[in-house]
Amino acid sequence: MDHWLLCFCRKSGEFAVFQKSYDAITDEILRLQQMKKQAQTDDQDRNEIMNRVKELQDFIKKEKTKITDFDESQVKTLIQRFTLFPGCFVVEFKSGASVDIME
Template identity: 45%
Template sequence: MPYNFHVRQMQENIAKAITTADTMSPDDIQARLDELQNELIRKANSKQDYDAIADEIFTLREQKAQAEADTRNREETQKRIAELQDFIGSQQSEITEFDESLIRKLIQQITVYDDRFTVRLKSGLAIEIES
């Protein structure tokens, strides 16, 4: 197969891996927090019980902090992947022999099991290969 096909396939796989976030965005959480805070004020002013709303607000604040951290991690991962893609794209030919400097730039860890091994790239992507 042509070298460009492999690079394009790798880029598509990487894009899929980093865009599968199924959590609410920090902006969505903030919008829900704003709604709950307004509802909390209304209930407090009318002397209604607002414990459930307060609990949800505290939970959403924690979720927002986690979502923001996840977003930062995802952006950092995307940056590292873009750097790897640029490096791979700058290679002029197929790799036909072992290149230690290339391996050191791409691979973080290889774990060997009895029936398989796992290659973890510096981008965070793990590839499991069965024997």
């Protein structure tokens, strides 16, 4: 009986060590899964941005170098918004660039 109890205590100690290792491994797996999910989301966002940039580049390549007439479709394609300030205004393009125009 003492021998069995001694073996059981040793096994319990081994189990406790195993449980700590198991918990650490489980935590690491969960952390890596979260990192993978974030990387996939980042990749998707980057791909969407790259597609938008390519779309704008293709549009610009098709257009004449010098714009002489107002074209509402061009404005809608290129311009995100106009912001008016006293003495100037800001043109923000969909590409993320902006231009400050002073009076």
